[in-house]
Amino acid sequence: QVQLVESGGGLAQPGGSLRLSCAASGFTFSRYAMSWARQAPGKGLEWVSGIYKDGSDTYYADSVKGRFTISRDNAKNTLYLQMNSLKPEDTALYYCAAGWVLPTSPLYEPDYWGQGTQVTVSS
Numbered sequence: 127q128v129q130l131v132e133s134g135g136g137l138a139q140p141g142g143s144l145r146l147s148c149a150a151s152g153f154t155f156s157r158y159a160m161s162w163a164r165q166a167p168g169k170g171l172e173w174v175s176g177i178y179k180d181g182s183d184t185y186y187a188d189s190v191k192g193r194f195t196i197s198r199d200n201a202k203n204t205l206y207l208q209m210n211s212l213k214p215e216d217t218a219l220y221y222c223a224a225g226w227v228l229p230t231s232p233l234y235e236p237d238y239w240g241q242g243t244q245v246t247v248s249s
């Protein structure tokens with residue numbers, strides 16, 4: 127059974143940091159590109175970042191470039207998102223997802239989704 131379980135969300139102050147994790151099981155993690163997407167209340171889904179199966183290529187949305195860093199540990203079947211210099215507009219439900227390519231298109235459809243972890247940035 128495929129599972130993607132996100133953790134690490136919570137409340138952060140503007141300018142603060144959070145590190146999200148996504149633990150994968152039930153599929154061969156190292157064969158998949160992994161991504162993070164987010165959805166803020168009343169807004170559409172935004173692909174935030176992605177990383178190729180061996181970490182050789184990454185993608186970042188312009189809205190997070192220079193502030194967020196995606197990484198993966200294939201030995202631990204875990205995906206990470208280090209979020210620095212957080213802004214109130216980063217408030218959203220963050221999902222991890224597994225697919226075959228990087229999420230460079232808003233129409234990207236991954237094979238597997240997690241349930242999400244809430245990130246709230248507020249003073």
